[in-house]
Amino acid sequence: MPSPRRTALLCALAATAAVLPAAPAHATPPAPALRFGACPDSVPAPPAPDRAECAHLHVPLDRSHPDGKQLRLAISRVRASGPASERRGVLLVNPGGPGGPGLAYAVTKRAKLPERVRRSYDVIGFDPRGTGGSAPADCGPMGGLFESPGPDPVPVGRAAERAALDGLRRTADDCARGVKDALPFLSTTETARDMDAIRAALGERRIGFLGVSYGSYLGAAYAARFPHRTGRMVLDSVVGPWDWYDFDLRQARAMVRRRAVFFAWAARGADRFGLGTDRAAVRAAYLRVRAGLARHPVDGFGPAEFDRTVYRALGRTERWAGLAEGLRAWLRDGSVGQLRPAEPFDGAASRPYEAANRTVKCADGPPPAPSRVLADLRRMRRLTPHPVLTGMEASVCAYWHHRPAHRTPLGGPRTPPVLLIASTHDPVTPLAGARALQRRLPGSRLVTLHHDYSHGVFASRGNRCVDEAAAAYLVDGRVPHADVHCAGPGLPTP
Secondary structure (H helix, E strand, O other): OOOHHHHHHHHHHHHHHOEOOOOOOOOOOOOOOOOOEOOOOOOOOOOOOOOEEEEEEEEEOOOOOOOOOEEEEEEEEEOOOOOHHHOOEEEEEEOOOOOOOOOOHHHHOHHHOOHHHHHHEEEEEEOOOOEOOEOOOOOOOHHHOOOOOOOOOOOOOHHHHHHHHHHHHHHHHHHHHHHHHHHHHOOHHHHHHHHHHHHHHHOOOOEEEEEEOHHHHHHHHHHHHOHHHEEEEEEEOOOOOOOHHHHHHHHHHHHHHHHHHHHHHHHHOHHHHOOOOOHHHHHHHHHHHHHHHHHOOEOOEOHHHHHHHHHHHHOOHHHHHHHHHHHHHHHHHOOOOOOOOOOOOOOOOHHHHHHHHHHHHHHOOOOOOHHHHHHHHHHHHHHOOOOOOOOOHHHHHHHOOOOOOOOOOOOOOOOOOOEEEEEOOOOOOOHHHHHHHHOOOOOOEEEEEEOOOOOOOOOOOOOHHHHHHHHHHHHHOEOOOOOEEEEOOOOOOO
């Protein structure tokens, strides 16, 4: 039996291990290298007295040639609203992607954060290289990706399969022509290095970080390369530590499972939606809509556009009713107004997003072989005749002109404890990914929102259990002694 003194020492050590230090608030930092001023119109103004301010930072395209071509990164900041005594440092935020700009996210995400977090952190947004205002990627026509109606993304038969693979090859060629010498350098690893450059320019010894979806992958990459600079890090809706192509496949299978749940849910709302009284009937109605749009697209809205709508809707349950009502509208009168997204797919924001998405994914690790892409397409069709393959962006890497030899390192034994957050039934980033990444982050904890079917949890789902656990970690440095389990809302009433 241990002595009372030894027991007290062990308790003290345990308590110390459960609390993470904040970034040194009272250290004298070097003079910041950023000049903040007015933000572009794309950044909304936060409620007074808070104020958004923006700056630019130049970083090398290729860090092995620091005096060569430079990229200009767009950065935003909303300062902590509390007094200096409450300040915990800076909290970089990333909304996901890859390909998603983050300049406005400093304002829009901060508005949803718990007040204690807003009082404690300067929230820093930035457009990762290749996105938004940070040298956006341009892949031109991307093999016809933006044509409407687009070709059916689920090819049936040898001729359609050859055409699908040819579309991937043409997309890779277009990106090589458009992105040019930047192709190897629009990567997660280089973006993590940019994050450290932002840290240094802000005069901070460590950075806090909140990354959602792809942002979790980016955070894990930063922690792998800069563990000694990693402060309190929250990774929400976690991308698993797999090659992007493997992740995309897992997501496609999860989409099939979640679509079956949607069918059963819509059947419970038969009086409202009129799609059928059981899952099989709703599935049949869904397939009638898709087949009808494949035969006769409506004003450029065909099967590819339909699948994009389904993909987006399945990721958040609050969109399910709109999808069901859109199916009913087409069955009633052939209209697609309720299925068509508010923003056109070929719009000014979508084109650089799709270009950066493929470029980053293909720069992050070894590609699949074309033969594997084709074999997996056939396996998905055996699983269900009409899978949702919208998220299979990394298939194009089979034909990519830059072919990296190594995966992006994620996490590692020197990484400080990280807080991961996941929803049990999120189809976009399945729960298995959070569990797999946790094994690469020693001492980290996983907060799981049970009975939830949506993508994006912290300061998004309005769950007090999740939000309080994350706020205690970020503000107080409290690492839970074990994984946290929170009760979720379940499915909405149809």
